[in-house]
Amino acid sequence: MGEAIFGCRGIGISFGTRAILRDVSLEVAPAEVLGLVGPNGAGKTSLFEILCGRYTASAGSVFLDGRDITRLAVHDRARAGLARTYQSPVVPGALTIAETFRAARFSHRPFKTRMDAEWACHLAGFHQPWDRLAGSLDTFDRRKLLLACLLIRKPRVLLLDEPASGLINSEIDELDLIIRRLVDEYRIAAILIEHRLELLSAIADRAVVLDMGEVIATGTPREVFDDPRVLAAYFEAPAHG
Numbered sequence: 001m002g003e004a005i006f007g008c009r010g011i012g013i014s015f016g017t018r019a020i021l022r023d024v025s026l027e028v029a030p031a032e033v034l035g036l037v038g039p040n041g042a043g044k045t046s047l048f049e050i051l052c053g054r055y056t057a058s059a060g061s062v063f064l065d066g067r068d069i070t071r072l073a074v075h076d077r078a079r080a081g082l083a084r085t086y087q088s089p090v091v092p093g094a095l096t097i098a099e100t101f102r103a104a105r106f107s108h109r110p111f112k113t114r115m116d117a118e119w120a121c122h123l124a125g126f127h128q129p130w131d132r133l134a135g136s137l138d139t140f141d142r143r144k145l146l147l148a149c150l151l152i153r154k155p156r157v158l159l160l161d162e163p164a165s166g167l168i169n170s171e172i173d174e175l176d177l178i179i180r181r182l183v184d185e186y187r188i189a190a191i192l193i194e195h196r197l198e199l200l201s202a203i204a205d206r207a208v209v210l211d212m213g214e215v216i217a218t219g220t221p222r223e224v225f226d227d228p229r230v231l232a233a234y235f236e237a238p239a240h241g
């Protein structure tokens with residue numbers, strides 16, 4: 001990988017007495033897709049919450065473009081070029097697509113133009129008429145609409161939480177092309193959560209595997225998926241009794 005633009009070092013967080021993440025470090029470079037994988041409950045989404053500023057870590061730091069942003073609020077991180085999607089594609093169902101883009105364009109200064117939104121639609125592969133209600137879109141178009149809303153501000157880092165969830169195979173192939181293009185042509189750095197190893201192999205340049213809150217492997221998808229610790233985390237049933 002080239003020089004990292006975004007990442008974290010030594011992240012830890014506990015809920016009550018339970019440690020959810022311990023000493024987690026990762027980094028991603030411009031024009032790179034980093035896959036974040038791990039079994040259910042490994043801590044992937046909790047890490048995203050810390051990276052985007054919705055949770056405060058009890059240990060560690062987050063950096064963007066050489067700057068420590070650990071104490072920066074969510075909206076300030078967004079202004080600095082960090083964008084994040086969520087596992088469920090929740091859209092403002094009663095708004096039209098045009099109204100949704102308007103809200104995104106005017107969410108903060110500098111305000112963005114209709115042309116910026118059209119460009120973002122093109123990048124996100126979103127081709128629905130703007131007078132449609134956002135709530136009438138299927139899952140894939142909801143995901144594209146939300147992605148386009150983020151792309152309006154030309155983010156430098158994209159955090160994508162299970163973007164393939166709820167999509168059929170042909171849609172996943174199209175999504176991979178969309179993400180790959182954003183990364184290759186616009187040099188966006190992307191971190192993508194996906195718990196299905198086979199899907200991640202198709203798109204990620206590197207992968208970080210989390211298990212029970214700890215990084216157990218880092219490398220190319222092939223390297224990490226052959227790692228005995230990863231195979232054990234995925235395929236060995238926990239011992240009972």
Ligand SMILES: Nc1ncnc2c1ncn2[C@@H]1O[C@H](COP(=O)(O)OP(=O)(O)OP(=O)(O)O)[C@@H](O)[C@H]1O
Pocket residue numbers: 015020038039040041042043044045046047195
């Ligand atoms: N706000 C919270 N309060 C208490 N426990 C939480 C909270 N958020 C997450 N957890 C717990 O932290 C652990 C990690 O959850 P997290 O959602 O980060 O894992 P994940 O790897 O994203 O899982 P999945 O693949 O199922 O989405 C789980 O045991 C979860 O119950």
